[in-house]
Amino acid sequence: MTTESTPYVAPDQNDPAVRKGQEDRLREVWKPPSGWFFRWTDVNNNRIGVWYTLTAFGFMLFAGVLALIMRTQLAVPNNDLVTANTFNQLFTLHGSMMMFLFAVPMFEAVSIILLPQLLGARDLPFPRLSGFGYWSFLIGGVFVSGSIFFDAAPDGGWFMYPPLTTRTDLSGLGADIWMLGLSFIEVSSVAAAVELIVGVLKCRPPGMRLNLMPLYAWYILVVAVMILFAFPPLIAGDVLFEMERLLNWPFFNAEKGGDPLLWQHLFWIFGHPEVYIVFLPSIALFAMLIPTFAQRHLLGYPWIVLAAVGTAFLSFGLWVHHMFTTGLPKISLAFFAAASEAVAIPTGVQIFVFIATLWAGNVKKSTPLLYASGSLAVFVIGGLTGVMVAVAPFDWQAHDTYFIVAHLHYVLIGGTLLPLFAGLYYYWPLITGKKLSDKLGRIAFWIMFVGMNLTFFPMHLSGLLGMPRRVFTYPEELGIGGLNLASTAGSYLFALGVLIVCIDLALSPRRPKAPRNPWNAGTLEWLALPDDEDWGIRSVPLIESRYPIWDQKNFVQKVDEGRFFLPDAEEMRRESIITTVLDARPLQVIRLGTPSVKPMMTAVALAGVFILTTYHLYLLSALSGIATLACVLWWLWTGTAEIPEKPTKHIGHGIEVPLYTSGPSAPGWWAMFITMMADATAFSGLVFGYFFFWTIHTNFPPTGAGLDGPGVFWPMVALAATLAGWAATVGAREVHRRGNVAAGRLLLVLGIVATLSSLFAGLAGPWYSGMDPELHVYPAIVWTLAIWTAVHAAIGVIMQAYTLARSLAGKMTPVYDADLRNITVYHHFLALTGIVTFCTIGLFPGSHDNAQGQPQALGTRPQGHVVDADPPADDLGGAFHVLLSVGCGHLREIADAGDGAERLSAGHADRDDRRAAGDRRGGLYRASPVADARRPCAA
Numbered sequence: 001m002t003t004e005s006t007p008y009v010a011p012d013q014n015d016p017a018v019r020k021g022q023e024d025r026l027r028e029v030w031k032p033p034s035g036w037f038f039r040w041t042d043v044n045n046n047r048i049g050v051w052y053t054l055t056a057f058g059f060m061l062f063a064g065v066l067a068l069i070m071r072t073q074l075a076v077p078n079n080d081l082v083t084a085n086t087f088n089q090l091f092t093l094h095g096s097m098m099m100f101l102f103a104v105p106m107f108e109a110v111s112i113i114l115l116p117q118l119l120g121a122r123d124l125p126f127p128r129l130s131g132f133g134y135w136s137f138l139i140g141g142v143f144v145s146g147s148i149f150f151d152a153a154p155d156g157g158w159f160m161y162p163p164l165t166t167r168t169d170l171s172g173l174g175a176d177i178w179m180l181g182l183s184f185i186e187v188s189s190v191a192a193a194v195e196l197i198v199g200v201l202k203c204r205p206p207g208m209r210l211n212l213m214p215l216y217a218w219y220i221l222v223v224a225v226m227i228l229f230a231f232p233p234l235i236a237g238d239v240l241f242e243m244e245r246l247l248n249w250p251f252f253n254a255e256k257g258g259d260p261l262l263w264q265h266l267f268w269i270f271g272h273p274e275v276y277i278v279f280l281p282s283i284a285l286f287a288m289l290i291p292t293f294a295q296r297h298l299l300g301y302p303w304i305v306l307a308a309v310g311t312a313f314l315s316f317g318l319w320v321h322h323m324f325t326t327g328l329p330k331i332s333l334a335f336f337a338a339a340s341e342a343v344a345i346p347t348g349v350q351i352f353v354f355i356a357t358l359w360a361g362n363v364k365k366s367t368p369l370l371y372a373s374g375s376l377a378v379f380v381i382g383g384l385t386g387v388m389v390a391v392a393p394f395d396w397q398a399h400d401t402y403f404i405v406a407h408l409h410y411v412l413i414g415g416t417l418l419p420l421f422a423g424l425y426y427y428w429p430l431i432t433g434k435k436l437s438d439k440l441g442r443i444a445f446w447i448m449f450v451g452m453n454l455t456f457f458p459m460h461l462s463g464l465l466g467m468p469r470r471v472f473t474y475p476e477e478l479g480i481g482g483l484n485l486a487s488t489a490g491s492y493l494f495a496l497g498v499l500i501v502c503i504d505l506a507l508s509p510r511r512p513k514a515p516r517n518p519w520n521a522g523t524l525e526w527l528a529l530p531d532d533e534d535w536g537i538r539s540v541p542l543i544e545s546r547y548p549i550w551d552q553k554n555f556v557q558k559v560d561e562g563r564f565f566l567p568d569a570e571e572m573r574r575e576s577i578i579t580t581v582l583d584a585r586p587l588q589v590i591r592l593g594t595p596s597v598k599p600m601m602t603a604v605a606l607a608g609v610f611i612l613t614t615y616h617l618y619l620l621s622a623l624s625g626i627a628t629l630a631c632v633l634w635w636l637w638t639g640t641a642e643i644p645e646k647p648t649k650h651i652g653h654g655i656e657v658p659l660y661t662s663g664p665s666a667p668g669w670w671a672m673f674i675t676m677m678a679d680a681t682a683f684s685g686l687v688f689g690y691f692f693f694w695t696i697h698t699n700f701p702p703t704g705a706g707l708d709g710p711g712v713f714w715p716m717v718a719l720a721a722t723l724a725g726w727a728a729t730v731g732a733r734e735v736h737r738r739g740n741v742a743a744g745r746l747l748l749v750l751g752i753v754a755t756l757s758s759l760f761a762g763l764a765g766p767w768y769s770g771m772d773p774e775l776h777v778y779p780a781i782v783w784t785l786a787i788w789t790a791v792h793a794a795i796g797v798i799m800q801a802y803t804l805a806r807s808l809a810g811k812m813t814p815v816y817d818a819d820l821r822n823i824t825v826y827h828h829f830l831a832l833t834g835i836v837t838f839c840t841i842g843l844f845p846g847s848h849d850n851a852q853g854q855p856q857a858l859g860t861r862p863q864g865h866v867v868d869a870d871p872p873a874d875d876l877g878g879a880f881h882v883l884l885s886v887g888c889g890h891l892r893e894i895a896d897a898g899d900g901a902e903r904l905s906a907g908h909a910d911r912d913d914r915r916a917a918g919d920r921r922g923g924l925y926r927a928s929p930v931a932d933a934r935r936p937c938a939a
Contacts, residue, residue: 008650013563022568023538029569030122030534033595041595043127044534045112050431052109052134056102059141063097064498066090066148068491071455075488077476087472088155089174093148095158100182101141103278103416104227108133108192110281110423111220113431115196117525118214120205120543122536122566122576125198125667128593128639129191135603136188143611144181147174154178157470159267162252162260166244176245176614183238184610186231193227194674196220202667203576204584205524206565208543214523215298218305219284222312223277228678229316230273236685237266240784246616249773249780251689257702257777261326262692266685268319275411276315279379280308282419283350286372289426290354292521293369294361297547300353307353310346314339324395333392340390344383351376366519367441368426374449375418382410385460400470403463406456413452421445421501429514433530437511440504448497454490458483522547527559539564539652540577543584565651577651578667588661589649593639602631633802640668641818643811662818672822676829679792683833686788690781690840701844706772707779710765710786715842718761722793722834725755729800729827732820739814741807748804751827752797758834759793762786765842782841789837796830799823 011018032042042048070090073081082090112130116123124130147153154174156165165175200221204213240251241263250256252263291298298304320328320336354376363369385407389395398404421444428436462483467474474480517526526549527537539562545551558564566577566589578588608624644659651657663669694700701709728751736744766786771779803819806812812819 010650010652010654011568013561013567019562019567022562025569025572026535026538027533029572029574030536032534038595038597041131041597041600043131043593043595043599045116045123045127045130045536046532046534048127048130048134049109049111049113052105052112052137055134055138055141056106056109059097059101059145060106061498061502062145063094063102064495066094066097068495070094071488071491073472074474074484076485077478077481078473080473082472084472085155086151088157088470089148089151089153091470092154092157092174092178093145096154096178096182097141097145098412099158099274099278100185101137101145103412104189104274105137105141105185106420107223107278107281108189108196110420110427111196112192114216114427114525115199115220116203116536117430117528118217118523119199119203119208120524120527120537120541121199121203122540122574123592124195125203125576125578125590126195126593126671128596128599128635129195131596131599132603133188133191133195135600136191136606137185139603139607140181140185140188140610143607144177144185147177147181152177159271160241160263162241162244162263166241166252168245173614176242179238179242179245180610180614183235184607186235186238187606189227190231190675190678193224193231193678194671196224197228197674198667198670200224201581202578202670204543204579205540205577206542206579206584206586208579208584210582211301212543212546214546215287215301215304216284219280219287219308222308223280223284226273226277226280226312226315228674229681230270230277232678232682233266233685233688234270236682236689237263237270239686239788240266240689242613243780243784246613247773249784250777251780253777256775257693257697257700258780259693259696259777261323262689264323264326265319265688265692268322269316269685272319272322273312273315275415276311278412279415280311282375282416282423283308285419285423285426286354286376288521288523289368289372289422289519290357291361291547292426292519293364293366294357295364295520296357296361297522298353299357299360300349301546304350304353307346307349311343311350314343314346318343321390321395324392325399337390337392341387344387347383351380366425367436367438367445368422370442370445371418371422371425374445375414375422378410378414378418378449378452380414382407382412382414386411398463400468401463402459402467402469405469406459406463409452409456409459413456418448418452421448424501426519427525428508429518429530430525430528432508433513433532434508434511435514435518436504436508440500440507444497444500444504446497447500448494451490451493451495451497455487455494456490458486458490462487517549522550524548527556538562539567541565565653565655567652571645575649577657578661578665586651586655586657587665588658589651590667591642591644591659596635596639598631598635598639602628602635605631629798636802637806637811641806641811641816643813643816660816660818662816662821666818666821668818668822669825672825676826680829680832683788683836686781686785687836687840690785693777693781694844701778702776706770706775708769708771709778710769710771710782710841712842714761714765714768715838718758718765718789719834719838719842721754721758721761722789722838723831725751725758725793725796725800726827726831728754729824733817733824736807736814736817736820741814744820745804745807748800748807752800752804755793755796755800755827755830759790759797762790762793762834762838785837785841789833792830792833796823796827799826 011022013019030044032044032047033039069082070087073079073087112124115121144154152173154160154165154171154177156171156175156178160175160178163170165171200213200217204217240249243249244251244253244258250258252258252260254260287298287304317339318336320332321340324333324336385403389398389404389407425436425441428434462480465480465483466478467480467484474484513530516528516530519526523546524537524541524543538560539558541548541555541559541564548555562568565586566575569575574592574594575589576592577586578590579586605624605628609621609628612618612621612624642660647658647660648656649659701707728747732744732747732751735747763786766779766783771782773780773783800823803812803823806819
C-alpha cells in the first residue's frame with residue numbers, strides 16, 4: 001500500500017450524478033449473462049450459492065423419502081414391503097446422501113452466499129472455482145443418488161466396510177459408484193474449503209482485524225480447515241479401496257497381509273470430525289441470529305472463538321470411539337474415551353455463551369429464535385447420549401444397536417437440520433427480499449419437534465432391548481413392535497413439518513417485499529437491499545466494530561453513497577480488495593473471474609474420469625482425463641495471473657494499491673499452499689497405511705519372490721532427481737525475480753528434466769525388483785506410494801512447462817511472476833513427498849535387506865510363490881505402537897474374517913457361513929443385551 005504522491009482528483013461523492021454514474025458502471029460490470037444456456041455459466045456468489053443451496057436441499061428431501069420407506073418397512077414385525085437387498089440400498093444411500101450430498105455441501109452453499117456479504121467483499125476471490133465446485137457436486141450427486149433407480153445403488157452402508165465392499169463377488173457396481181462418485185464430490189468439497197479459507201483470510205474489509213471478524217467467519221475458517229485435514233484421509237482410503245476392487249491389490253485382504261481395520265481408521269479419521277464439520281456451521285448461524293434477537297453484542301467473543309477451535313482440535317482425537325468393539329488395547333480405549341468426553345467442554349462453552357447473551361439482552365421472540373432454541377434442546381440430548389457411548393463398557397453393549405441410531409440423529413437433527421431451518425427463516429429476507437410466514441414456520445417447528453422426538457427417542461429403548469442396526473425386519477417375539485410403530489408414525493409427522501416449510505417457501509414469491517434489515521441486525525450482510533444488486537456491496541467499508549451497523553455513525557448511509565473504498569468500476573472490471581491476514585490493511589485490488597463456460601466444462605470432463613472408471617471404460621476415462629487437463633490449462637492461461645494495464649489503482653481516501661501481487665501477499669499463493677496442505681494430508685494417510693501394516697506383522701517387509709523391496713539404488717536416484725528438480729525450480733524463481741529471465745528459463749528446463757527423471761526412477765525400483773502387488777500388501781503399498789509420487793512428479797513437470805510457456809509468451813515477467821512463485825510452493829511439497837516416499841520404501845529397515853541388486857528382465861513377474869500371508873500379530877507395545885496403529889494388537893480373528901467390528905445384517909442372510917467376529921446376529925433375539933455381561937466385545 002502506498003499513499004497518493006501525484007495529483008489525483010477524487011470523485012465528489014456528494015454529487016448525485018457522480019454516484020449514479022458509479023452505480024451504472026457497477027451494475028453493467030456485474031450484470032449476469034443471459035440466454036437459456038449462458039445463464040448457467042454465471043459465477044457470481046449470489047447465484048452459485050443459491051444453486052448450491054437448492055441442489056443440496058433437493059438431495060436432502062430425496063434422502064428423507066428413502067428414510068420414510070425404511071421406516072414403513074420397520075413399522076411392524078416381519079414386514080415385506082421391500083426386500084433385504086433394497087433395504088440395504090436404501091439405508092446406504094440415505095446415510096451417504098445426508099452426509100456427503102446435504103450436510104457438508106449445504107454449509108458450503110450457505111457460506112458462498114453469506115461470506116462475501118459478511119466480509120464486505122464484492123465476491124469470493126476465485127468465483128470460477130465456486131462454479132467448478134457446484135457443477136462437480138451436481139454431477140456427482142445425480143450419479144450417486146440416481147443409481148437406486150437402476151437397482152445399482154451401493155448396499156454396504158455409508159461407511160462401506162471391507163470385505164463385503166471390496167470383494168467384487170460380494171458387492172456389485174454399487175460399491176464403485178459410491179467410491180468414485182463420492183470421491184468426485186469430495187473434490188468439490190475441498191475446492192470450496194480452499195475458496196472459503198482464502199476468502200476469510202484475504203478478503204476482509206479494511207480495518208476488520210481478526211478480533212473484529214463476525215463469528216460466522218471464524219466458524220467458517222475453522223470448519224474449512226477441518227475439511228482440509230478430514231477429507232484427505234478418506235480420499236487416501238478411497239484410493240486403496242478402488243485399487244483393491246479394480247486391481248486386486250490386497251490392502252484389506254487378511255489372507256495376503258492386508259487388514260480391514262485400516263479402512264476403519266482412515267474412514268473414521270474423516271467420519272468423526274465430519275460430525276463437527278456439519279455442527280459448527282450451525283453454531284455459527286446461532287452466533288449471528290442470537291445477538292440480533294437479544295439486541296446486544298454476543299457475550300464472551302474470545303471464549304466462543306477458543307471453544308470453536310478447541311472443538312475442532314479435539315474432534316480429530318475421537319475417531320477410535322467408533323472402533324471400541326474391535327479389540328483395541330485398554331490404553332487406547334482409555335485415551336479415546338477421555339477425549340470423547342472432553343469434547344463436551346468446548347461445546348458446552350458455546351451453548352452457555354448463547355444462553356448468557358439471551359439472558360443479558362432484550363429478547364425479541366421470533367420464528368428463527370424458536371428453531372434455534374429447539375435445536376439446542378435436541379442437540380443437548382444427543383450430546384448426553386454421546387457421553388454415554390464414549391464409555392467403552394457401555395459402548396460394547398450399545399454398539400450397532402438402535403441406541404446409536406437415536407444418538408446420531410439427535411446430534412445431526414439438533415446440530416444441523418433444525419439450525420438450518422432457523423437460518424432459513426432468518427436469512428430468507430436477505431436472499432429474496434421477502435419474509436417467510438411466522439405462522440406456518442411455527443406450526444412446522446412444533447410438528448417437526450414432536451415428530452423428531454417421537455421418531456428417535458423410542459429408538460434408545462428398542463436398541464437397549466436388542467434391536468440391531470441395519471436389519472430389514474425383526475421377529476414379533478422381540479417385543480419392540482410398538483416402539484417401531486411409534487418411530488414410524490413420528491417420521492411421517494416430521495416429514496409433514498418439512499412439507500409445511502416447503503409450502504411456505506413456495507408461497508414466498510407472492511408476498512410483498514420486506515423492509516431492509518427487517519430484524520435490525522448489526523452485521524454487514526444486512527447492508528443488502530430488498531432489490532439486491534449483483535455487485536454485493538456499494539462500497540467496501542472501513543470497519544471499527546464487530547457490529548458496525550449498530551456502532552458506527554451513519555454507517556449504512558456512507559456505504560450506500562460510496563463514501564468508503566472502491567465505489568466505482570472505472571475500468572469496467574469486476575474487482576474486490578485484498579487485505580493483510582492479521583490486521584486487514586489494503587494490499588491489492590484483485591480482478592475477479594467473470595462468467596465462463598470453463599468451470600462447467602472442466603467439471604464435466606473430470607466427471608467423465610470418475611464415471612467411466614466406474615464402468616471399467618479405462619480408455620475413455622484416460623481420454624476424459626486428457627480433456628480435463630486441457631480445460632484446466634485453458635482456464636489458467638486465459639483467466640489467471642493477468643498482467644494489468646496499469647500497476648496501481650486508487651481505491652479512495654488517498655490510498656493507492658497494486659493491481660497485481662505475487663508470493664504470500666497474493667490469494668493465488670495462499671490457494672496453492674492450502675491445496676497442498678490437503679494433498680499432504682492425503683499422502684500422510686497412505687504413509688500411515690505403510691506403517692500400520694508394519695505394526696501388525698512380525699516380518700514386515702516380507703521376503704520372497706515378488707516380495708523383495710525396491711532396494712536402495714533406484715529410490716535414492718529418484719530422491720536425488722526430485723531434490724534436483726526442486727532446487728532448479730527455486731533457483732529459477734530467484735534468478736527470474738532478479739531480472740535474469742534467460743537463466744530462469746534454463747533452470748526451468750533443467751527442472752523439467754530432473755523431475756521427469758525422478759518419475760521414472762521412482763517407478764523403476766519396484767519394477768526392476770519384480771514386486772507383485774497382487775501377492776501381498778507390502779508390494780501393493782510400495783507401488784501405491786511410488787505411483788502417488790510419480791503422478792505428483794508428472795503434475796510438477798506440467799506446471800514447470802506451463803510456467804516456461806507463460807514466460808516465452810510474455811505473460812510472465814520479473815515483476816509479474818505469480819505463476820513461478822505458485823509452482824514453487826507445489827515443488828516444496830513435492831520434495832517433501834519424495835523424501836518421505838523414497839526414504840520409506842528404500843531405507844526403512846527390512847525394505848532393502850533382500851532386494852535383488854540387479855534388475856530383472858523387463859516385464860517379468862515371479863510365479864508360484866506362496867506367501868506367509870498373515871503371521872500372528874504380536875502386541876508390539878510402546879508409544880509408537882499406540883499412537884500409530886491405535887492398538888493394532890486387535891483380535892486376529894477379526895482381521896482373518898476381514899470384517900472389522902461391524903457387518904451388515906440386512907440382506908446378507910446367504911453369507912452366514914462367513915466368519916465375522918463383529919456379526920451381531922447372535923444377539924438379535926436377546927431380550928436385554930445390556931444385562932448380558934458375557935456378550936463378546938466385538939458384538
